[in-house]
Amino acid sequence: MSNTIIGKSPLFELRADKRVSASPEKVYEVVSDLPRQAEWSPECRGGEWASGQPSAVGSIFRGENLRSEEVVAWAPLIRGTWYTEARIVAAEPGRTFRWVMLTHAREDQESLWGFDIEADGDGSVLTHHFRMGTATAGIHKIVKDMNEQECAQFISDWTAKLEQDLDDTLERIKDVIEKQ
Template sequence: MSTSIVDSTPLFELNARIRIEASPEEVYSVVSDLPRSGEWSPECQGGEWIGPPAQVGSVFRGENLRADDVVGWAPLVRGTWHTEARVVAAEPGRTFRWMMLSHAQEDQESVWGFDTEPADGGACTLVHHFRMGKATAGIHKIVADLDEEARKRFIEEWTAKLAGDLDATLARIKRVVEAG
């Protein structure tokens, strides 16, 4: 039995960074306000907290939108769909991370987050990261009917898409935070 690329661990592990002319605490107050994510995310249009906001254990229900041309050949969810995530780290001025939940409300090895690091002159460096250990049920569904070459192509193109999304998100957060 051969191993597929989707059996790799981690399947995805990316990060990007940007300098922002604001304190780590100011930046944290923005990035931990997930309902505002529509202001900076290429896919998440915002959403709402289910219960108390922005603390470990809090659940966020996000509304997402994906265009038809995003890895257009792959059988991805298009248009609007919803996700839920649970906050797994919330340290004001330092780190904010959330884990995606399956439709059965189970943890998935799919974690997004932000870390802030103090920088010279009262500024900070914001690091945005994403790690998927084992492939989620969603990834398995996407690649189920693809041969191994198409699976490799999908992982390659999805990695590039994720890298672009991390960079775009950081640039938009920088504009939001620095505009006050």
Template sequence: MTDPEIARCPAPAPLARIPAMGEHTTEIAPLFEVRAEIPVAADPAVVYSVISDLPRSGEWSPECQGGEWVVGTPATVGAVFRGENLRAESVVAWAPVVRGSWTTHAEVVAAEPGRTFRWAMQDSGGRAQDSVWGFDVQAAEQGSTLVHHFRMGTATEGIRGITAEMDEAARQKFFAEWGEKLSEDLGKTLARIQSVIEKN
């Protein structure tokens, strides 16, 4: 059965390509690049005020349960957000990904009120990785168009750990299935944000 939230906001398949002869899957760049959009009946400034309030993520994210700002002025470039996350056992169940509860740290890398908000996932040493989530807001006839996107240019610390013991066939399977998961998550997130904003 199709999740009604996904049906309301279908997300395109992630961009991907087959590795060339002798090329390792984790050498492909970008590893993931997904994007989805949805109309929202609200002014861009209103939409931005919601999507940049990361502690509210639990209202719309499939995994992030919320969290708190731990460094800097909230929602400004350089600020760091500690997220509290929860992942079900059924998510790409065969792969050695984190299950249950865990925390992440993300650094804001772009914050233009009414336009764009992006954050990069940090590694265990507190360095921003080439793994960036974001929202772009554009004025539209009925309010706004909200775009949600994710791009991982090179393998993060976590991806290297997950795929370290996999052979190439397993890596390709993992990237394909994880890309599908990301696309579904973007669609769910946008539908929930739309609902949160339009109910107010």
């Protein structure tokens, strides 16, 4: 598959930025509280810490997710509720918070999500990013019966969905923080 679109690395590398009227420490306090994700994520409905100290490097978070039928409706995606696990890989208060998605065997995948925060006058610039190096088992399962053109269309449609999710997440986080 290395000569196909699914074999390219990184498969996805996206980021979005939003200015938030709060200190980097306050922004970090909110975005590192993963059980609160239901307040801002288009798919994650929250979850719980499965092991380790909340928000600490090495801790594992079990997330509950929900995807509607309308999301890239033509593709064979998981619909309804499903669960994921992620390991915290960076936790620097006021600066960065990142997690890597895990396989069912709790091995790291090349699927990294996170937030970076920079001071900006009396507020902060919050960056939300996602990088998938090589395709995960989940991506391979989605595209297994697709031809190259369908794979390319899926990657294009999924990229657009992810870009919108990053923007929506940041707008919702901004609202949560600025209304506190």
